[in-house]
Amino acid sequence: MRKLVVSLFVLALAVTVVPAEAATEISERLSGRILLQVQENGEAWYVHPGDMQRYYMGRPHDAFNLMQNLALGVSNTDFDSWNGQAPVRLAGWIVLLPHRDGRAYYVNPISLSLHYLGRPLDAWLLMRSQGLGITNSDLRFIAVAGTGSNIGGSINFREFSSTEFSNFLNTYSFANTFFASTRITITENESADARIRTIAASEGYVRQPIAEPPLVHFSDHHLQKNAYNAWQNLKLDAARAGFDLRLVSSYRSPEEQRNMFMERFIEYSKAVHGRIFTDEEIATGEADTALRVVMRTTAPPGYSRHQTGYAIDIAASGSASTNFGQSAAYQWLSANNFFEAKLHGFLPSYPLGADNLGPKPEPWEYVWVDRIHFTE
Numbered sequence: 561m562r563k564l565v566v567s568l569f570v571l572a573l574a575v576t577v578v579p580a581e582a583a584t585e586i587s588e589r590l591s592g593r594i595l596l597q598v599q600e601n602g603e604a605w606y607v608h609p610g611d612m613q614r615y616y617m618g619r620p621h622d623a624f625n626l627m628q629n630l631a632l633g634v635s636n637t638d639f640d641s642w643n644g645q646a647p648v649r650l651a652g653w654i655v656l657l658p659h660r661d662g663r664a665y666y667v668n669p670i671s672l673s674l675h676y677l678g679r680p681l682d683a684w685l686l687m688r689s690q691g692l693g694i695t696n697s698d699l700r701f702i703a704v705a706g707t708g709s710n711i712g713g714s715i716n717f718r719e720f721s722s723t724e725f726s727n728f729l730n731t732y733s734f735a736n737t738f739f740a741s742t743r744i745t746i747t748e749n750e751s752a753d754a755r756i757r758t759i760a761a762s763e764g765y766v767r768q769p770i771a772e773p774p775l776v777h778f779s780d781h782h783l784q785k786n787a788y789n790a791w792q793n794l795k796l797d798a799a800r801a802g803f804d805l806r807l808v809s810s811y812r813s814p815e816e817q818r819n820m821f822m823e824r825f826i827e828y829s830k831a832v833h834g835r836i837f838t839d840e841e842i843a844t845g846e847a848d849t850a851l852r853v854v855m856r857t858t859a860p861p862g863y864s865r866h867q868t869g870y871a872i873d874i875a876a877s878g879s880a881s882t883n884f885g886q887s888a889a890y891q892w893l894s895a896n897n898f899f900e901a902k903l904h905g906f907l908p909s910y911p912l913g914a915d916n917l918g919p920k921p922e923p924w925e926y927v928w929v930d931r932i933h934f935t936e
């Protein structure tokens with residue numbers, strides 16, 4: 561299945577990409593077409609000739625729903641008189657024969673050939689195979705059905721509570737990552753490290769897998785390819801909505817995380833306790849309180865989602881990422897259970913309202929996962 565989807569995607573890349581035009585013009589020209597988002601993962605949309613709006617074909621049952629809801633009923637007599645080629649007025653339509661077991665056919669908008677849509681999966685694969693590649697910016701010219709907007713409002717995403725977001729990410733299996741056979745050392749003392757890990761677990765931190773190279777490298781950042789693409793698209797969409805999003809943090813190795821964590825721990829110990837704790841003191845629990853305080857803002861090494869290569873920290877232009885939760889851009893991104901974030905495959909890492917999941921809520925951190933896992 562995976563192989564098939566991939567080869568369809570490669571096929572989609574080979575077909576012509578439509579140049580930008582005026583909105584009406586573009587919808588009319590693409591009427592009845594199946595469009596494949598070449599800059600994403602080949603997601604498919606059907607441009608319905610009846611209303612010139614696009615309908616999402618995320619999964620097989622979406623194709624089935626399209627057949628049920630958008631098809632045009634035709635009589636057996638009419639259908640048989642076509643001899644396998646539909647009349648021009650039905651270009652791009654899905655036709656349905658109510659008196660022949662409700663059989664449905666997709667009419668290729670160019671050749672007018674009829675393609676039988678059988679079971680949901682067959683229908684979905686067949687419609688995709690008739691697809692035309694389109695760029696995200698061109699796709700924006702075509703309204704999404706039922707939303708009056710050009711953003712994918714017809715997609716139904718699973719709703720998550722604040723806690724569920726984080727739990728979902730903690731049990732999610734990230735592609736291109738691995739768990740190292742030995743744990744990263746934090747201090748120079750094994751008992752001290754064990755103590756730190758115990759505290760981390762009691763704060764709700766969960767051990768995270770490490771990114772498998774190669775990552776995409778761009779302006780001081782490293783990200784997994786999917787996360788990189790999704791971030792570029794999110795930034796573009798945010799700009800269209802009037803928000804300038806900035807990437808503050810991306811992949812961090814467990815070693816970088818260790819340095820950051822220990823620096824902050826030492827800094828805090830000096831400022832509040834006037835001294836640095838020894839490894840022995842850490843091991844015997846004397847530094848527990850200080851460790852917990854530091855863990856409210858900084859993950860101990862091995863526990864940061866940044867090491868997966870899928871996590872990003874973002875900021876609204878002109879302000880720090882720690883203020884992102886108060887920005888208008890955050891309102892946009894988080895509205896309707898983080899619809900805009902989900903649309904690009906991002907889930908909030910530690911959303912507001914989530915407690916005992918590691919750090920205090922971090923409205924600026926998002927993690928990319930394959931959308932298929934939360935599309936209903």
Ligand SMILES: [Zn+2]
Pocket residue numbers: 809866871872873925
């Ligand atoms: Zn972060």
